[in-house]
Amino acid sequence: MRDDLPLDSLRDGDLVFRLGIGPESEAVLHLDSAGGQYSHVGIVIGDNGTWRVVHAVPGESADGIDRVKSEPIDSFFLSTRAEHGAIMRLRGCDAAAAHRAACHAARYAARGVPFDYNYNWNDTSRIYCTQLVALAYGGVGIDLLSRIPRLSTINSDNLIVFPGDIANNDSLQVVFQF
DSSP: OOSOOOGGGOOTTOEEEEEESSHHHHHHHHHOTTOOSOSEEEEEEEETTEEEEEEEOSSOOSSSOOBEEEEEHHHHTOTTTEEEEEEEEETTOOHHHHHHHHHHHHHHHHHTOBBOTTOOTTOOSSBOHHHHHHHHHHTTTOOGGGGOSOOOOSBTTBOOOOHHHHHTOTTEEEEEEO
16 A cells, blocks of 8 residues: 555546556556656546546456456555556646546446457557557547647557546646656
C-alpha cells in the first residue's frame, strides 16, 4: 500500500497513470511512438469515503474475464503493478463536470464492458484504457484528444491512443507523481 498518495487532494475525474510491470506494459511503451512514460490510465471516483479507479486492463481479473473495473486506488498503484505513476487533473474543468465524467466511466464498469483486445477506437462494445477516459470526458462534452500535440498510431486503419498521448495533453496538471 502506498502511504504517500494525496488522498485529501483527489477529485472525481482525476486521471491516474502508471507504468506497469510486465510484458504488456513493455509492449505498450515499445509501440508508443511519442515516447510515453506510462502504459496505463484510469479515472478516479469517490465511493463512500474511499477513492477508486475505474479502468480497462487485461490480465488483472479474478475470474479470467477482462473488463472495465473499479478498484481501490491503492490496488491500482500496488508496487506489483506500478513502477511509477502520476495523478493529473484537467485544467479548466470544473468539479461538477469532472464528477459527471467519472460517473460516466463508472457506468462502463457497472455494465461489465469487456476489454478490447483489438484496440478498435470506433467500437465501444469493448473498451481499452485510453478509450475509456476519452469516452468518459467526451460524455460530458470535453474532448481529451483535441489538446494532444501528436497522437501515436500503429497503422492508418485504426487510431490507437496510448496513455502517453493522454498524459501529453497540455491541459493536464500533475497533482502527484512517484
